Amino acid sequence: MALRIRGIEKIYPDFRLELDLEVHQGELLILLGPSGCGKTTTLRLIAGFIDPDSGALDMDSRRIDNLPAHRRRIGIVFQDYALFPHLNVWDNIGFGLRMQGWSPGEARRRIGELLGLISLEGYGKRKVTRLSGGEQQRVALARALAPQPQLLLLDEPLSALDAKLRKSLRSEIRRIQRELAVTTLYVTHDQEEALVLGDRIAVMREGHIEQIDTPERIYNRPANLFVGTFLGQANLLRGRLTGWFAGRDGQIAVVETGVGKLSAIQPAETRSAKAKLQVGQEVVVFFRPEHCSLDRQPSGRTSRSNRISGRVARTEYLGSHRLIEVEAADQRFTLDLVDRLTPAGGDEVSFSVSVHNCWLFPR
Amino acid sequence: MGKTGQPLELALPQGRRTSSGSGTLFLLLLAPAVFLLLFFYFPLGSVLVGGLTDSSGRFTLGIAASLLGDPYYLRIIGFTVWQAILSTMLSVLMGLPGAYLLARYDFRGKRLIQALTTVPFVLPSIIVVLGFVRFFGNNGILNRSLMALFRLEEPPLRILYSLQAILLAHAFYNFPVVVRVVSSLWRRIHPSTEEAARSLGAHGLRLFFRISLPQILPALLSAAALVFIFCLLSFAIVLVLGGGPRYTTLEVEVYRLAKVSLDLKTGSALALIGAVISLLFLYAYIKLQQRSSFAEQMAEDAEKPRLAGMLGSVRGVFYLLYLLLMALVILAPMITVIAYSFQLRSGWAQQAISLEWYRRILSGGGPYLRAVVNSLFFACLTMLLSLPLGTLLAYVGARSRFTGSRLLEAVMMLPIGISSIILGLGYLKAYRQLPWRIVGTWYSIVFAHTVIAYPFVIRVASATFRKMKSSLTEAARSLGAGPWRLFWRLELPMARSALITGAAFAFGISVGEINASLMLYNERLITIPVMIYRLIGSYNFIGACAMGSVLMLFCFLAFLIIDRAGGEIG
Numbered sequence: 001m002a003l004r005i006r007g008i009e010k011i012y013p014d015f016r017l018e019l020d021l022e023v024h025q026g027e028l029l030i031l032l033g034p035s036g037c038g039k040t041t042t043l044r045l046i047a048g049f050i051d052p053d054s055g056a057l058d059m060d061s062r063r064i065d066n067l068p069a070h071r072r073r074i075g076i077v078f079q080d081y082a083l084f085p086h087l088n089v090w091d092n093i094g095f096g097l098r099m100q101g102w103s104p105g106e107a108r109r110r111i112g113e114l115l116g117l118i119s120l121e122g123y124g125k126r127k128v129t130r131l132s133g134g135e136q137q138r139v140a141l142a143r144a145l146a147p148q149p150q151l152l153l154l155d156e157p158l159s160a161l162d163a164k165l166r167k168s169l170r171s172e173i174r175r176i177q178r179e180l181a182v183t184t185l186y187v188t189h190d191q192e193e194a195l196v197l198g199d200r201i202a203v204m205r206e207g208h209i210e211q212i213d214t215p216e217r218i219y220n221r222p223a224n225l226f227v228g229t230f231l232g233q234a235n236l237l238r239g240r241l242t243g244w245f246a247g248r249d250g251q252i253a254v255v256e257t258g259v260g261k262l263s264a265i266q267p268a269e270t271r272s273a274k275a276k277l278q279v280g281q282e283v284v285v286f287f288r289p290e291h292c293s294l295d296r297q298p299s300g301r302t303s304r305s306n307r308i309s310g311r312v313a314r315t316e317y318l319g320s321h322r323l324i325e326v327e328a329a330d331q332r333f334t335l336d337l338v339d340r341l342t343p344a345g346g347d348e349v350s351f352s353v354s355v356h357n358c359w360l361f362p363r
Numbered sequence: 364m365g366k367t368g369q370p371l372e373l374a375l376p377q378g379r380r381t382s383s384g385s386g387t388l389f390l391l392l393l394a395p396a397v398f399l400l401l402f403f404y405f406p407l408g409s410v411l412v413g414g415l416t417d418s419s420g421r422f423t424l425g426i427a428a429s430l431l432g433d434p435y436y437l438r439i440i441g442f443t444v445w446q447a448i449l450s451t452m453l454s455v456l457m458g459l460p461g462a463y464l465l466a467r468y469d470f471r472g473k474r475l476i477q478a479l480t481t482v483p484f485v486l487p488s489i490i491v492v493l494g495f496v497r498f499f500g501n502n503g504i505l506n507r508s509l510m511a512l513f514r515l516e517e518p519p520l521r522i523l524y525s526l527q528a529i530l531l532a533h534a535f536y537n538f539p540v541v542v543r544v545v546s547s548l549w550r551r552i553h554p555s556t557e558e559a560a561r562s563l564g565a566h567g568l569r570l571f572f573r574i575s576l577p578q579i580l581p582a583l584l585s586a587a588a589l590v591f592i593f594c595l596l597s598f599a600i601v602l603v604l605g606g607g608p609r610y611t612t613l614e615v616e617v618y619r620l621a622k623v624s625l626d627l628k629t630g631s632a633l634a635l636i637g638a639v640i641s642l643l644f645l646y647a648y649i650k651l652q653q654r655s656s657f658a659e660q661m662a663e664d665a666e667k668p669r670l671a672g673m674l675g676s677v678r679g680v681f682y683l684l685y686l687l688l689m690a691l692v693i694l695a696p697m698i699t700v701i702a703y704s705f706q707l708r709s710g711w712a713q714q715a716i717s718l719e720w721y722r723r724i725l726s727g728g729g730p731y732l733r734a735v736v737n738s739l740f741f742a743c744l745t746m747l748l749s750l751p752l753g754t755l756l757a758y759v760g761a762r763s764r765f766t767g768s769r770l771l772e773a774v775m776m777l778p779i780g781i782s783s784i785i786l787g788l789g790y791l792k793a794y795r796q797l798p799w800r801i802v803g804t805w806y807s808i809v810f811a812h813t814v815i816a817y818p819f820v821i822r823v824a825s826a827t828f829r830k831m832k833s834s835l836t837e838a839a840r841s842l843g844a845g846p847w848r849l850f851w852r853l854e855l856p857m858a859r860s861a862l863i864t865g866a867a868f869a870f871g872i873s874v875g876e877i878n879a880s881l882m883l884y885n886e887r888l889i890t891i892p893v894m895i896y897r898l899i900g901s902y903n904f905i906g907a908c909a910m911g912s913v914l915m916l917f918c919f920l921a922f923l924i925i926d927r928a929g930g931e932i933g
Contacts, residue, residue, distance in 0.1 A: 049837055069840040070849075076841040082834035086856045095852075096842030147842060 001025060001060050001150040001183050008045060008055035017041055017207040019055070023151070026181040028174070030194040033204035034230070039187040042204075043153050046185065048072050059150055070099070075144030075182075077154045081136045083128040089115075089139050090124035096147040114142040117176060134165045141173065145180065152177070152184040158193065170197055191231045195219065203227045221267050225361045228286055235292075235333045237262070237285040238363065241277055253277065253360055255285055258329045262306045264358035282363040289323065289336035291357035294349055306358060308333065309350030312343045326351065387846075388763060395752050402810040403778055406789025410638075413631030413792055426632040436616075436633065443612040444640070446526065446601075447594040450533035454590045455583070457534055458541025461689050462579075464682055465542060466549030470670035476686060478926055479693045480543035483536055484868075485922045486697070486915075487875025488599040489892045491536045493911050494696020495604060497703050497904060499523060499531075504699060524606030532600045535692050537590040542689075544589065548582035549575075581651070588648035595641055596782040598878045599892075603899060613637040614784045614878070621788050621882065631792065634785045645780035697915060704908035720909035730886070731906075734894040735913055738874050740805070741890065742917070745812040745873035750866045752813065753820025754858075758850070760821070761828035779818040786811055787882025808883050808890075812873040819872065820865035827861035828854065863928040871921035875914065 003023040010017040017038045023029045031039045044050045046057060048069030057065040064072050075096075083092050093114055097107040115121050118138040123131075128139060137157060144152060157173070158166045174197055177184050188194055194201050195215045202212040203226075211223040222228035229236070239257035246252070247265075255262050264285050266277055277283060295307070310328025322342055324335040326349060335351055343349050417423045430436045464470075465477060497503050499522050506518035513519075522528050552575075560574040576583075598614045605611060611619075613633060620630035673679030707717040724731040756775050760768070778786070790811060794801040801807045831854065839853045855862075877892035884893050891914045898907035 044837075047837070047841055049840070068845070069837070070843050070845050072841070073843070074841055076838060078834040078838060080832065080834055082832065082838040084835060084839070084853060084857070086859065095839065095844075099839075099843035099848060099852075143838075143842070 003046070003151055003183060003185070004058040004061075005042075005046070006056045006058065008052045008057065010041060010045060010050065010052050015207060017045075019209065021202060021209065021212070023183055023185055024199075025183055027199045028177050028184040028186060028197060030198035030201040031185060031187045031204060032191065032194040032198075032201050032230075033189065035189055037204040038207040039189075039204055040155055043076075043155050043185065043187055046151070047074055047076055047153060073100075073147065073150045075147070075149035075152045077137075077140045077144050077152070077157045079156045079159055081140040081160075083136055083140060083143070085129055087128070088124065089120065089126045089128055089131070092128055092139055093143045093146050095143065100147045102147070110146055114146055117145075117179075118142045118172075133161050134169055137161065137169060138172070141176065145176070145182065149182070152182045154184065154186045156188055157186075159188075159190070166193075173197070195231070203230060205230075222286075222359075223267075225284060225286065228359070228361070233289050233334060233336070235287050235289060237331065239283055239285055241279055241281045241283050241360070243279055247355070249356075251276075252355060253283075255283060255360070257285065258331055259308050259310075262308075262358065263355045264306075264360045265356060266360045277360060277362060284361045284363050286359045286361055287353045287357050289334040292333070292335040292337075292351045292353045294324075294335070294337065294339065294343070294351050305352040305354045307350055307352045309348065312345050312347045312349055314345060315342060388759065391755060391759060395756055398752065398810075399774075399814075403781075403786070403814045406786065406793040407781060408789075409793035410631045410634050410785060410789045413628060414633075414635035418628070426628065427635055430629070430632055430636065439611055439613060439616050440636065440640070442610065443595060443614075443637075446529055446533075446610075446612065447591050447597075449526075450530050450537065450594040451587050451591045453530055453534035454538040454541050455587055457538035458545065458586070459583075460682075460685055461538070461542035462545035462549055464670070464686060465546040466552075467554065467667060468670045468682070469667045470686070472686075472690075476690060477543075478922075479690060480539040480546075481922060481925065482693050483539050483593075485871045485875070485918050485925070486536075487877065487892055487918065488536065488597065489875070489877050489895050490700060490911050490915060490918075491532055491696050492599050492603045493895060493899065493904075493907055494699045495528070495532050495535075495600075496523065496899065497699045497908065498695060499528070523604065524610075526610060528604040528606075529601055529610060532604055533594045533597060535696070536600070537593055539693055540590055540593070541583075541586045544586035545579055545582045549579050552578050585648065585651045588644065588651055592641065592644055592648060595644060596784075598782075598784055599896070603896070613640070614782055617784050617788060618878075618882065621791060627788070627792050630788055634788055638781055638785055641782060642780045700908045700911040700915065703905060704912045706905050720906055723906075724909060724913065730889055731894065731910065733887075734889045734891050734910065737805075737888060738891040738914070739917070741809050741812055742870045742873040744809045745816050746866050746870045748809065748813040749817035749820050749869040750862065753817040753865055753869075754824050754855075754862060756817075757821045757825035758828055758854070761825045775821060776818050778814050783811070783815050783876065783878035784882065786814060787879040790879075790883055802883060803885055803888070805888060808880060808888055811879040811883060812876055813869075815876060815879065816869040816872040819868045820862075823861045823865040823868065824858060827858045831857060860928040864925050867921040867924035867928070871918050871925075874917045874921070 002025045003021075005019050005021040008017070008019045015036075015038070019042060021029075031042060033039050041050065045052050048064075048067065052065065055065075056063055084095065087095065090111055093111045094107050097110060102110065111124070112121075115124060118141060120135060120138060120142075123135070123139075128136060131139065141154075141157070154173070158169055161169065170193055186197060188197075198215055200212060201215055201218050203210045203218065205226055211218060211227045213221075218227065219231055222231070225236075228234055237257050237259070239255040239262065241253055242256050242261070243254045244251050245254065247263075250265065252263050252265055255264055262285055308326070308328050310326045310331075310333070312324060313327040313332065314325040316323040316325075321336055321338045324337060324342065326333045326335060333351075414427060415422055415424065417425065431440075461476075461480075465473065465480075499505055499520065501518040501521065501523065506520055509515065509519050510517075522531070556578065557570065557574055560570055565573060595612075596614060597612070598618070601610065601612045602615050602618070605615065614637065617630050617634045617637060620626045620633065624630075670679065670682060674683065704720060705716045705718065707719055723729060724735065726732070760772055760775065790802055790807055794807070835857075836849060836853065839849050844852060875892060876890075877896060880890050880893050881896065884890065889897075891910050895907045895910045895914070898904070898910065
């Protein structure tokens, strides 16, 4: 089943949600954004707990927005699991089957199947209040999946768990979702979770979608500064566009900044959306810490890479890699390096970053 | 998004609209509305009209005004409020140390002490009266012991039939309420604030007044207001222990006017004044309860020091003595009543243990067994009526938000602010004009008891319905449960322990109810509490104590069920 959200609008006194979105058959789409951006409201609109002010919801071109919540056949996993405290594991998973009129025999088979799927065989008689957080999470998932919903919604399902459990459970969710090929919408504010889990990610801000694409493209080709800074680390440098010249693989811009002249490209995604940036315009140069590399030659600018020199302000050892903060002309840059040889605090250094990794955004 | 809350809250009523239309709501409310109209608002209105019209039926404020100008009635009004103030202060002073100990220490028997604080909610006032008379009376245990000990000719303590007797009985009866309400807040306040203050140099009374008191104040005020209302509307204790016109309160005077002087007109006017006073204080109580308390963001119980480790110090011994005394004071009237019921004849010298009175009760024939059967019958019917009534109203109140839902809540809860004496008076007045007889039938008493009991079912049930997380009902809806099955399969089962508590409560209230029963009973409809009152009146204390023990047995069963179910009360 595919879900289409067509021009959904929901207006609150201080908040407005506007959405157009398609979730493909069998896909796991992540709704990612800071708290207050409208992710959960979107989920509740789809589930039928809130009515939109306008727009339509289609499930395989059949409208569902006129159905009450209990007729939509949408499975939901809640942030707090919302397991029914007066029922045991078996009856929790079987609740939806009973409501949707499954025969007792079929229900029994289905519940057994799901207990296997979430590796909790033999847990049927347990009280849900006696389960660990991870087990409750899995029961909640099984309960939502039991009546074979047309669509699965997950509302920050891992946020109440500790980091280690979160990692193992998210791959389990991924496995189960793939196995059942159930169309899934997954809400989170955790970028790592989004990158690992999503077939596609929709980044939301203040009630609308900023960009929707595969994790790789969202990370490597952010449509704007918000997406670029919300996912991953970034160095930002303000400047003024002074000219364009033709490089080997396209137009390259020259930007006057506090640390000298830098070359940068304007990503195709942003160019198609808005017009090409004009000479004289205030801009931001954006590059990621892991795209920087240290070098020991004097600073300067080549056609292929920018060089910035400064003084090491701070280093942070993180085991597999190292963060280095370089101060140059009142600006701080973060470098993410895997080199073994690294400078100490106070050292004069210069680093370079390829022109193709320096992206230009309007200020 | 969920954490920011705002869109979520706005969303709730809308989501609801799809599941239960206003038509269904109307139908659901129809039966309770008719019941309340006929058996609460009609009698209440009749009292209102009676108090505000002259003999020819014209509207007048004259009767009420003339009462307010009459020094006799002014003194009654003044005394009513005065004794309630004093009783409340005494209860707070007695209860605060207990609240502190329960909140801050662990000790063996704590569970028992905590359970004992439920006693005022289930122990009928007539038992307190009886126990008090037998313990403090001229011929009671205390005086007899003192006389034997010091070889006195006369009983040295004469506290019965005085203001002290009323105050002591009220305080003994109500201080566990203070312990219960205050300690339940105090335990949620993390001791770290007190520890911080101590490290900054505060201790003793200064620590209490500057740090602890401001934090427990919301609970303290609401406990005090609750006790105050109890004492304001107290009837049996004042009627018996006051012992005369000098110590008469509004409730007792209304009863006297209605049952002795048969002056329903003046009774109605006085009842009106009483109702205005009690509703004013009830309103204040509700306002107090709505005040936010600091404790809401406090974490779960911290580890507490054990009292057993402090018994070497003076303070520890003091604490222990207090706890022992507290248990004794709560249990004393009950123990006295039970012990006395096994005596053969009145008098201290008579030591023989006898089951004579229990034999008499069980042998039937006499009025005693009838009172027991009546009480059980009324209590069971009251429970069966008030449980669905209270549950339904609580559910509608908790789940629907529409304009006027606050008003609906007030309409539902008003019986809590109207004393049962006034209710009884209303029944006497209102149903006289009707073509069919209501007063003097068994159902008049059942309906009166239901009106008194169902608000307590609402309180217990609506707390539970409101506490249910919306994600639970949403989960059930997403799994295919429509509004009807949502209620039967999810919300009702989850409220199970609250409903059991509510039912046991209704039973306990009905079985111990004396005020309305005294107004409405006749020989056929006599109940245990009324029988006890009459036995006290004829100085047949052993019989009264035997009946009292039977009554306590039923209340104890209700108490056990409440305690097991663990629903929140008070």
